[in-house]
Amino acid sequence: MNYLFYKRVIDFCLSIFVLGITWPFFLLISIVIKIDSKGPVLFKQERIGKNKEKFYILKFRTMKTCTPNDMPTHLLKDPNAFITRSGRLLRKTSLDELPQLINIVKGDMSFVGPRPALWNQYDLISERDKYKANDIFPGLTGLAQVNGRDELPIDAKAKLDGEYTRNCSLILDIKCLIKTFTSVLKAEGVVEGKIEKKIKGEKKTSSY
Template sequence: MNRYQVVKQILDFLFAVLLTIILLPLLLLITIIIKLDSKGPVLFRQKRVGQNGKKFMILKYRTMRTDTPKDMPTHLFQNAESFITRSGSILRKSSLDELPQLFNILRGEMSFIGPRPALWNQYDLLEARENQAEKSGVSANAVKPGITGWAQVNGRDELPIDVKADLDGYYAKNLSLILDIKILFMTIGSVLTSKGVSEGGPKHS
């Protein structure tokens, strides 16, 4: 772990504490809306692969019905919209469903910025990252996953697996404060425009 990664870990924790306090009224409001909108828990928990292959339970606001197929990437759904709740549609497009991951950061499982954590059974992405690492010498699977990342601001749901792995590998190899700041500002733009959000089957061939 280089010096920047150590500093980044400390900053992640401090900013997560600060944002949790500032956003507490919004977190409570979203909780109430989800409970009034549909039956089921407020939070959605799913097993993901973290840094160096360590499994953890990622937290999100629940945006889909409770009968939605489990452990399946949304981009593989043929008719994802039919499972998304009314409030869930807004939360997903605005990325507000990711806010509970502040607690994943506080637990040391995630960072604000890094490759998105793959599903435990998303073997194609995990393998593609390792294949990419053979070329670059750095594996994205060895970096702490993030709420947003280089792949997310360069296509998000619309990216083929191999392209996503290449972008994740680029981030892991070029990890720096400057790159993180660039991703942060690009993320703000992507959230405001819902750029790259694609429900259901991928739009690429």
């Protein structure tokens, strides 16, 4: 059988297991968020899933309720003005992503795959189409995340997503998960706010 079939079974069983051992963290983080700022514990946002079907991704809320909802954090002029005190730690350690285990159980996501794009990130979605990277489940982490994350331009990110789509295997998934763990410990590739690069003497703003 195709590995993608077994991948779904592994994703479901592993996410149930991880949820079972991390529920105390869910409880503790929820209490901290409620004490720290007004608003819900969980943040829902419309994203693009397998075959470009939309779903709502779940995260622990790390930003104030007045934050623009459908705008990537890196496009905010001053994201630090919106991030809560507890949110800084959650984002730095990637603990805000824990609720996506629920998305994996539901069948919206996988542990490893292209990170789900916002519904209005048309440039990224279009670029991924070239490599059929929209044809598989998006992931909690992925090949692009362990090779630059927020620092990558759209074309490079889409190419890595395409490489993962072509070479998807258990060994590659394990490598991505291990590298994700080490990257999180080092807080590598995390960028808050707009990224501007000079190309041929002109400033170019990356949006992904």
